[in-house]
Amino acid sequence: MENKIIFLAVVLMISIVNATAQFITNNINPSLLFQGETITYQGHQIKLGPKAFYIDGQLTSEECQKNPFVFNSINEAAKHLSNGSESDPMILYIAPWVYWIDNPDDAEIRIPKTGEGVPFGLEIHCEWLKMVGLTNHPQDVILASNRGQTIGAKGNFTMLNIKGDGLSTNNLTFGNYCNVDLFYPHNPKLNRKKRASAIVQAQLIFSNGDKVMADNCHFISRLNLAPFWGSKRTLFTNCHFECTDDALNGCAVYLNCNFDFYSSKPFYNAPNTGAVFLNCDINILTHGDQYLAKEASTITMIDTRFHSNNLNYIGWIAEPSVEEKYYQYNVTLNNSPIIIGNKDNVSTVNMIGKDILNAYRLNHNDSTIYNTYNLLRGGDNWDPLNIKPIIDSIENKHKINLSSIPTQLLISTSKTKIETGKDSLMLQTELKRFGNYESPLEDINWTVDDKYNSLVKLLPKEDGNCLIIPTNTNDETKTVVINANTKTGLEASAKIRIAPSFIDPPQFIHIPKIIKIKDYLQLQYKLDMPYQDESIIKWYRCKSEDDKNPIEVAVSRFNEPMRKYNLTKADEGWYIMASIKPKHLRCCAGNEFKVLYKRGINIENPQNDTLTIKPNLNNFSTSNQARIIEGFWTVDCYKPQDTKEQNWKADNHKEAWYVGSGLNGAANDTGLIQNTKGARIRYQPVGDKFGDMKISLTAVPAKTAGQGFGSATDQYMDIGIKMDLNTMNGYALRIFRTAKFGDAVDFQLMEYNNEIATPISSPISTSCYRPNCTISVEIKDSLLIVKASNSNNYNSNSKVKKKVYIDTAIKPNTCGGILIQHTGSIGSGATLIKDLKVEWY
Secondary structure, eight states, X not given: OHHHHHHHHHHHHHHHHHHHHHOXXXXXXXXXXXXXXXXXXXXXXXXXXXXEEEEOTTSOHHHHHTOTTEESOHHHHHTTOOOOOSSSOEEEXXXXXXXXXXXXXXXXXXXXXXXXXXXXXXXXXXXXXXXXXSSSOGGGEEEEEOXXXXXXESSOOEEEEEEXXXXXXXXXXXXXXXXXXXXXXXXXXXXXXXXXXXXXXXXXXXXXXXXXXXXXXXXXXXXXXXXXXXXXXXXXXXXXXXXXXXXXXXXXXXXXXXXXXXSSOSBSOOOTTOEEEESOEEEEOSOEEEESBSSOOOEEEEEEEEEOSSEEEEESSSSOOTTOOEEEEEEEETXXXXXXXXXXXXXXXXXXXXXXXXXTEEEETTEEEEOHHHXXXXXXXXXXXXXXXXXXXXXXXXXXXXXXXXXXXXXXOSOSEEETTTOOEEEEEEEEETTTEEEOOOOOEEEEOGGGTTTEEEEEOTTSOEEEEEOOOSSSOEEEEEEEEOTTOOEEXXXXXXXXXXXXXXXXXXXXXXXXXXXXXXXXXXXXXXXXXXXXXXXXXXXXXXXXXXXXXXEOBTTBXXXXXXXXXXXXXXXXXXXXXXXXXXXOOOOOEEEEEOSOOOOSSOOOSOEEEOOXXXXXXXXXXXXXXXXXXXXXXXXXXXXXXXXXXXXXXXXXXXXXXXXXXXXTOEXXXXXXXXXXXXXXOSSSOOOOEEEEEEEEESOOSSOOSSOSSSOEEEEEEEEETTTTEEEEEEEEOOSSOSXXXXXXXXXXXXXEEXXXXXXXXXXXXXXXXEEEEEEETTEEEEEEEESSOOOOOTTSBSSEEEEEEOOOOSOOEEEEEEOSOSGGGOEEEEEEEEEEO
């Protein structure tokens, strides 16, 4: 009997030990209990199985092996997923921990797969996947990576690429800690310092799915945050976002969310029906002006509160057009009502007193209801917040439409310019429900401001479209704004240029001829017209009187005929030809007339001891010209050897440069701007040997934060001096973006040897490469000297210089060619060049 009692006691103890081994309480969230086959969370027991995985980073591999549905890493669990459905989703229950999606200690550089442009940390293909953090505090469950463009990756590293409809995430933090410190107070051993201070593209999640939702989630990075980029109908509720530029999802609804903006343009753009903010808080941590997007967008803000201590202005984009429409209601800055974009107020629609507000927000029983059903229902009545019954009830009671209200009115047109007496134009309208769903047309009201009444006649049609008849009897072409609106308050506008009836191009009273006056040529002609001359004139150099391939050297721009051509030493021995297309403001350009100055140019009293060129960039010929000829600019596109790792090609099918206004920081200047990636200009002076020389210019980058270029992917501008353009030997200043700083570039001296550039000085980081940066590159005796500065005194840390001075000893040569090579992005990454001057001593 005693032995039996002892045996039973031993069995009981073993059972208790075994049972204890199956019960593991989470160290961070005591309400979470792992029981081998189930988990208990906040009093609810969840059975694990093929559609219910448990992930806990505190579990050992041995503990995970006991159950095929238990894992200690997201990556391992992802290997075993199966597609869910809307009624039976695939669920990942994730315990508090820091889960590295990409190994931060792996020194290997992440590169994109063949044929792709982005490297991913983890790719998941799963329909109706649900990821649930087992906590009420999303900062306790972190999915992490810490790589970005040029910092641990080649390309814009993206932590997750999740493909499939029905993705939802709850109580999680998605963080790319490339430029942000990871702080995990529950276990300081999991803390990690950011990889670098320079703000680079460090992305979170791509998603191609529909019906995507995140609740109580944090999205942490800086540049290119990418919260579910590419998703279709998307809802964020009670989420937190930290970002700089080009960051947010532009096709989403943000409800009860809060944001920290660390720079001025969190959207690149919000296309189609755009992005909606409902009852959100936005903390602006920048200074000066805050914009919401870089490019034309569709953004709506309802009950949204901005908070800032150092803000001058809030606009939708820097240069809005009347054709863009942005909607707002009850928006405040530091508790005071504001109108976004109130400087010009051409595109803001205030929804106060308009029925369109019901598409987003309505009052019911003394409470506010945000109409997410109307916004997200699409074609299948998706109702993620289960408010359809309330909306149906209100609709039935008041006999009004609250569930299929369009949120966008569009005007499309086949032309932007029409001529009186010749053309007419049909403006077509389109209504869209949120999510880019077509909606039946309603009655459209067409109007034009009184000041345009004499210029156009509007003939509205029953189908909602409108026929435009031009009636401009003035001489000048006028821009007319035509407006459309619905009864609910949707608005749209179109800008149409209304020309008077065009007449034939003017005839010559005096046939064009070229005469020489001292040191310039004059194209003399007279046209039979009462209008100001806008003729298009081009100048060419020809080898002989019958040269069939003249080389264009100067052109008219901005409706100002270039009648005068200044002669230089470079024209010596050439024949000069001009072409003219007669034109004025009420005609198209006429047939081209060519005239040749039939004597080779002989420059009297040439100054051989010094030579200076200061090209008038307004008349600079940007026609591609690849030959290297003394006295000519060589204009082309070229991909240097040191950019071979980057995925772009030189494109010489279009002009590599253009003359005009730039974007953003260069919008108010006119100069020479890159039109293709790899744009290059070179100049070979006339002569055999050259001594000291100097190049000076003003650079106006479109970027205003000091980073100069789109990214640190071999994007630079070289200013080459004393170059042998045939062998591409010589010296240069290189200005380039690095991964060291997000608000500075590096200046470094280079030596070219057969097209290959190698550094001959240490780099200097500077904050001066912003509008307007004055730069000089000079060779004096055996010294290469570079100076750069900016009249604006930009703040910088101790490692960043406000001004640049570099010199280094070089081996002199007798070459005199110059080079400007730009390998950066065009558009918002381009640099406008003005005040260009070259001196040879």
